[in-house]
Amino acid sequence: MKEFLEYISQLGSLNEQQISLLSQKATSVSLRKGDYFLEAGTIGQRVGFVVEGVFRVCHYTDQGEEVTHYFIEERRMIMDVRGLVENNASPYHVQAVTDCQLLVFSAQDWRNLSATIAGWDAIVHKIIAKTLSQKLERIVPMLAQDAMTRYTSFMEKYPQLVNRVPLAYLASYLGITQSSLSRVRKNIR
Structure with missing residues (x-):
């Protein structure tokens, strides 16, 4: 309470x-x-x-x-x-x-x-x-950004959520496929 x-x-x-x-x-x-x-x-x-x-x-x-x-x-x-x-x-x-x-x-x-x-x-x-x-x-902001920008923006704004939500849900939220999200994440590392 x-x-x-x-x-x-x-x-x-x-x-x-x-x-x-x-x-x-x-x-x-x-x-x-x-x-x-x-x-x-x-x-x-x-x-x-x-x-x-x-x-x-x-x-x-x-x-x-x-x-x-x-x-x-x-x-x-x-x-x-x-x-x-x-x-x-x-x-x-x-x-x-x-x-x-x-x-x-x-x-x-x-x-x-x-x-x-x-x-x-x-x-x-x-x-x-x-x-x-x-x-x-x-x-x-999601409407005008490419996949890399969407993901990095999400990580910057909501760092507390990045590792708490399944990749399938995150990919869906970002409007990309799970395989695209995997590629984006691989390019960031």
């Missing part, structure tokens, strides 16, 4: 009573590598904060190929805004890449915090804006 409260304190201030309420609503959840936090076609019914581990957001093409869109590591939120706000099913899977530890709130409890904590809506708005900004920061 400490990590989550530190994260929230960067976005707004809470008093002791509000912190106590948050603590009561949060549940500690462990997921094993390969487990899903959210599956495509379902409506997200919970909001998570990653305490330990790495997730990937992905989908499967009609041909059965996995496409990794981005990774979510420690001190990041996992939420399906479409599910929370519009009650729509997610087109994406959120899968644990490593064993993971999370703090989880039910969607209903998350929404109810708005009625109980003054300023909670502003904090949630900042969480969504921060999450979207981080997502765009990862995705946009």
Whole structure:
């Protein structure tokens, strides 16, 4: 809970009573590598904060190929805004890449915090804006770079992830084949 409260304190201030309420609503959840936090076609019914581990957001093409869109590591939120706000099913899977530890709130409890904590809506708005900004920061540069530049940029920006995600997921995220990624990595050494 400490990590989550530190994260929230960067976005707004809470008093002791509000912190106590948050603590009561949060549940500690462990997921094993390969487990899903959210599956495509379902409506997200919970909001998570990653305490330990790495997730990937992905989908499967009609041909059965996995496409990794981005990774979510420690001190990041996992939420399906479409599910929370519009009650729509997610087109994406959120899968644990490593064993993971999370703090989880039910969607209903998350929404109810708005009625109980003054300023909670502003904090949630900042969480969504921060999450979207981080997502765009990862995705946009990938569109205009060659494979070598994509990989070296990824290594520079996210050194903590390079050795934690399988090469297949990393290649998919970078938009290259696994054999191309192997060649790129070989040329760097």
